[in-house]
Amino acid sequence: MSCCAPGVEGAGNDGVPAGPGPEELRLASRDLGDGARQSDLSVPAIHCGGCIHTIETALGRLDGVEEARVNLSTKRVRVRWRDDTQPAIVDTLNRLGYAAHLSDDGTAGKDKTLSELVRALAVAGFAAGNIMLLSVSVWSGADGATRDLFHWLSALIAMPALFFAGGIFYRSAWQALRHGRMNMDVPIALGVSLAYGLSLYETINHGQHAYFDASVSLLFFLLIGRTLDHVMRERARVAVSGLARMAPGGATVIGADGQARFLPLDEIEPGMRLRIAAGDRVPVDGHILEGRSDVDVSLVTGEGAPQPMATGDAVRAGMVNLTGSLLVEATAAARESFLAEMVRLMEAAEGGRARYRRIADRASALYSPLVHLAALATFVGWMAATGDWHRAITIAIAVLIITCPCALGLAVPIVQVVAARRLFERGVMVKDGSAMERLAEIDTVVFDKTGTLTVGRPVVADIDRIDAATAAHVAALAAHSRHPVSRALARAFDDARNKAPAFSDIVEVPGRGIKGRSAGSLYRLGRAGWACKGADAGTSEDAGDPVLARGGTILARFGMRDRLRADAGAALAALRDDGLEIELLSGDTAANAQTVAAEVGIATVRAGVLPGDKAERLARLAADGHKALMVGDGLNDAPALAAAHVSMAPATAADIGRNAADFVFLHDSLQAVPFAIAIARRADRLVRQNFGLAIAYNVIAVPIAVAGFVTPLIAAAAMSLSSLLVIANALRLRGGKAAAASFVAPSGRAPAALPSAGGKTA
Template structure:
C-alpha cells in the first residue's frame, strides 16, 4: 500500500487486492459510451485513502495514451476513467494508434504498477440512487416551506391584527399547499396502499392529520378564523421525512459497501468457435454447447463440463470446503468455481440464468421464511397506535359536537388531537437509534442491511456457526515450519511461488527474496504438483507423494488429518510440509462472549467428524453436527425455530445461503460467496469473529433505547393529549409540543454513541507476537 492511512482497509478489501485485476475485455464490456468517441469505465480502487492518492491517480492515468482523463471519488473508492479517441480535434495519427484493448490493458497494468489494484463494480444497479434523491428533494422543499410558514406563524402568535393575520394565513396556505403535495407524496402513497388492502400503518394517521389540518386551516382562513395549523402540518412532514431519509441513507450505505466487494461471477468468457477463432462474449450470450477457454485464475462463468485439460479447482462456493479438487475431462464445473492450476477447455451445459448459482438463489427464496413473519417494531407499535389515535380524535369530535353543537369548534379540537398525537416521535425514534447503531457497527467493520435486521438480532438466543470459512479462515497454514530444514523451506517456497494451489500459496509466504537459490525452470503439472529443474540438471519436485517420489520412497504417510506436500530431489525424499486450517481470529473469545450474553452456540459443518469435533473442543462448544448437507442446515434452523428459538446463522459459503435465509437473522464474513453476502442481514468486514457478539450487544442496546423513546413519546402524549381533548391546545402549543418531543427523542438516541465504542479488534492485528514482545519493554520505559 502506497498511502498514508494504511490499515483502514478491511480484510475483504485486502482480499480483493490479491485477486487478479479485470481483463481488458471485461472492462470494455462494463464501459459505457459518452458520445464523441469517448467511453467511460468505473473501477473500484480500494487502495485510495487520501489526497495524495487522488492526485497521483488523476495525474498518472491520463499519461496512458488513449486515456482522456480520470476522476477519483474518495467516498465510494472509485475511479472513473474516460478513454477513447475524440472524433473532433484528434489528428489522424492519434486515431490510428488507438486500440481500446491496448489502452485498457495498459490501464490495468498502470493501476497495478502504481499500487492500486482495481476491480469492477458488481451488480447491475450502478447508477445513483433515485429514491435517495427524491427523498432529499422532498426534505429540502418541506424544510423551505416549514421555515417560511413558521416565520409567518410566529408573527401571528405574537399578536398580529386581524387583517395582517388573514394575509399571513393566506400566504402560509399558498406556500404549504404545493409543499404538502410534493413532499407528502411518500406518505400519501404508502397510506393509500395500506388502506386499499384493508390495513393501517404509521402513514395513515400522518396523512390524515396533515390533510385534515390543512383543510380545516384553509376553511378557517376563508372564514377569517384565528387558528390555523399550516405550520404544524408542514413541520410534521419535515420531521417525518428526516426520519425516512435517515433510514434510507443507512440502508444505502451498507448496500454500496457490500457491492464494492469482489464479484464471484465473471462478466463473460473466451469462447472458442468451431473455426478455432476466439471471441470474448458477455455472460448472457453464452449458449449451451459453446466451448470456453478457462485460464488458471479464472472463474467458471456458467455450468459446464470439462472437455480437455486437467486442473485443481476451488469448489468453495459449492461445498464451502477449502481443499481444491482435481478435475479432468468429463468433470462437471458449476458456475462460480475457480480454476487454480491448469488451462481448461469447457463445454457450457446451461445458460447463465439456469446455472447452479441461479438454482441456489431459487432455493434461498423458497427457504425465505425466517423473517417473512417478522414485523418491524415500528409497525407493531403503529398497529396499536394508529387505531387508538383515530378513535381518540373521533371521540373528541363527537364529544364536542354533543357538548357545544359547534362543528367548527369540534373539528378544530379533533385536528389538534391528531396533530399532537401524530407519531412524529415514533417516526424519528426508530430510525435515529438505528442509524446511530449502524454507524457504530460500521466503525467496527460490520455492515447492516436494514433496520429490521438489528431488531431481529437483538432477539437472537441461539447461534449456529458454519465451520470452514467462518470459524476457520478456510485457508491452509503451514504448521510444521519449525521442524523442517530452513534451506528446504526456502527452496520449496521459491518453487511454490509459481503455483496458484492454496497449499503452494501458503508455502510461498515463506519465500525470502534475493538469497542464493539456484536458477529454476519451473513447470506445473495440474493435479499433481510443481517440478523445478536447476541449471545443474537437478530435478526438484513439490507435490503429492506419488508425484514427488520414486516408487522406493512411496510409503511416506505421516499425517492422515492434515494436508501435506512433499519436496523431493531427483525422486528422493527431502522434506514434508504439513498444513492445517487456521481458526479465525477471535473465535474463542467470541464464543465466550456469546455465553456471557446468554446465547448458545452450535456448529453445523459439511466437513468430516474428526476436524469438527477437534474445533468444537478447542472453542468450548458442546453442540456440533458434522457432515451436514445444505438442506440439512435449513432443516436444523427450522427445527430450532419450531422449538421457539430465534436462531442466528453465521456462515459464508454458497451452501450456507439457504440456511442464512431461513434463519431468524444471519451474518456472513465479507469473504463469503456473493449469494451468501446477499442473503445475510449483516456482513462483517474485519477478520475477527468477535464481530458477532459485538453486533448482538449493540443491537440489544439499540432495542432498549427504542423502547425508551417509545416510553418518552407515550409519557408526553399522556400530558399533551388531555389538554388537546379539552380544547386547550392552540396552534402555538401544538407546534411547541411537537418539536420538543422530537428533539427529546433525537437527543436520547444519540446517547447510544456514548454507550457503545469502537472495539480494539477492529484494527488490524499486531503483525507478529514476536514484534509485540519486542515493543513492550520500550512502551514500559516510555510510561
C-alpha cells in the same frame, strides 16, 4: 411504521394493464414437476404488512394457485400454480394497484424512491424552519397587518412544501382510496390538508391563529422516519442481486462441427459442450469431458484451497477455473444451476418478518380507522354541544395531528441508527436495520471455520525443522507459481531465496504441483502422490500436505495450517458465559474442523457440509425453536447467512458473503460478536421503552385533545415533543457501559477498510 412510500400504490396507471401476458408468464415460469409451476414477479409497490396481506389473500383465492408468498425485503411475489390452469395472477395484482414485472435479479439502477424522499425531507425541513421563525414573531405579539403579512408569507412557503413533500402522502392516500382500501397516509393527508385549509381561512378573515407550521412540521417528522425505514429495507436487496451478478453473461459453445460460438447464459441448454478457459467462471452445472485444471470450489465447499479436477469430475455454476482449459458438457440450464439455486435459497430465507415490524404492521392496520373515528366523533360531539363548526373542526384537526404516529414510527429506527453508530465506532457495521432486534433474541451461535474462526490464509507449521538447503529449493520453485499454497511456502521461506539454486525446465502441472531441474536432479513441489510417483504419501491425516521430492524421494513435508483469529478463545468464552450454545459448521474435513474446535472449546461440530446443508441446519434449528446467529464469510455461506435468524461476517469475506450478512465486523478480533450482542440487547430494551413512551403519549394526549384543550399548533408541538422524547431515550445508548463485551481493536489499530473485492472465500 408508515404504510406506503413514494410510488407504492397503483403502479398500474389509470387502469392500463401492466406486466407480462399469460403466455409470457408461462414461458418465464419454472417447472416444479407433478404439474406445478412457479412464477417470480417483481412488484415494486410492496412496502408494508398490509400490502403483504392484501396480495397473499387475493392471489390465494385464485383457482389453480397453490401458494402465494410475498418477500418484503426484495419486493417480489412467488406464486406456485397448477400447469393445467392459467390463473389471472398479473390481472389480479393490477386490479389491486400493484404493477407486476418479470423478476430481473441482474438489474441495478438508481434508487429513485430514496432520492424523492431525501428531496422531500430537505424541502419540508427548510419550509418548517422558516415558518417557525415567522410564527415566533406572531407569538411575540405581532398584530394587525404585521400578523396578516406573516401569515401570508407562511402560507406561500407552506403551499409548495405541501405539494412537493406532501405529494408523497397525497399520492399514496389517493391510490389507496381508488382501490377501496385505507392506509396510514389517508389520515395524514387529511390532517395536513385541513390544517392548511383552516389556516388559510383564518388568514383571509384576519384571524389571530394559523397553523401552517403545524402542517409542515408534521410532514418533516414523518419523512424522517419514512426515509430511515426505506434505507434499512433496501439493504436486504443487495445480497440477492450481488449473487446473481456473479453469473457470467454467457459461454463459448463448441458445436458438433467443432465451431466455437458465444451464447448468452439463458440460451445454454443441457448437452451443450462449453469451453471454459483459465480464469473463467463456470456458467452452468456440468461435467468435464476434456482437460485438467485447479478449480476454485469455494462457492460450493467453502474452502479456499483450489481442487484438482480432470475428465469425469462434476463442476457447478459459480466455480472458477484457475489454471487449465476445460471442455465441459452442460447438465443443467442456467435457471436450474447451483448458482440459481443459491439465489432462490437466499430469497426464501429473506422472507421472514421481524417481531417489531409485525407489531408495527398490526398497529398500522388499526391506526387509520381509529383516528378517523376519533376525529369524526370529536367533531360531531362538539357540534352537538356548541353548534360552533369552527371550534368543532379546529378540535377535530388537533385530534388528527396529535395522534400522528411520529413517535411510534421513530421508536424502532432511531434506536437502530444510534446502535449502528455505536457498533461502527467499535468496528462493526450493521447491514440490516431489523437485524438488531433479532440479534437480541438469539440463543445459539453457529460459526463457519475457514475465514471466520481462522483468518483464511494458509501458513507453514514448524518452519524451524526445515533445513536451509531444502528451504532454498522450496523458495526457488514456489516463486514460479501463484497457487495459494505455493505463495504461502514462498512467504515462509523468503529469507532463503538469496541462496536458492538455479532451476530449469520449470513446469506447473495443474492440480498437482510444480517441477523443475537443478544440478541434474528433478525436483517436484506439490501433492505427495504426484511428487513421489506412487511412493508412500504419508498418513491419511497429512496426505493433503504439500511435499518436496527429488527423484521420487520425499525430502520434506510441509504442514499447512490456518491460524485462529485474535481473541477467538476469549470471544467464545464470553458467548458461553452469556448462556449461548455454540456450534461449528464447516465444509472442510472432519479432522481439520475438530482440530480448530478443540482449540476454541466448541463441542458440537459438523464437517463436510455443503451450502444447502448449512442452510438446512439453520432451518432445523429454527424449527426446533432456536434463534441462531450465523457467523461466516464465504460465498458458500451466503444461503446459511440469509437463512439464519441473524447473521454476521468479517470484512475479509467475499462480496456476496458480506452483502448477505446483517452485520460485518472490521477487526481480526472475534470479540466483535459478543460486543454486538450486548449492544443489540440494550437496544432492544430501549425500543421497548420507546414503544411505552409512544403509547403513554397517546393515552394522555388524545383525551386532552378531544376535550378541546389543544389547538392544532399545540398538537403539532406535542407530537414533536413525543418524537424528541423517543429520540432522547435512544441517544442513551451512546453513553454508559455497553457490557463486559466491549472491546478495542487489537494492538490499538483502527478498523480495517472494507475491501472493494471479495477476499478469502470460505
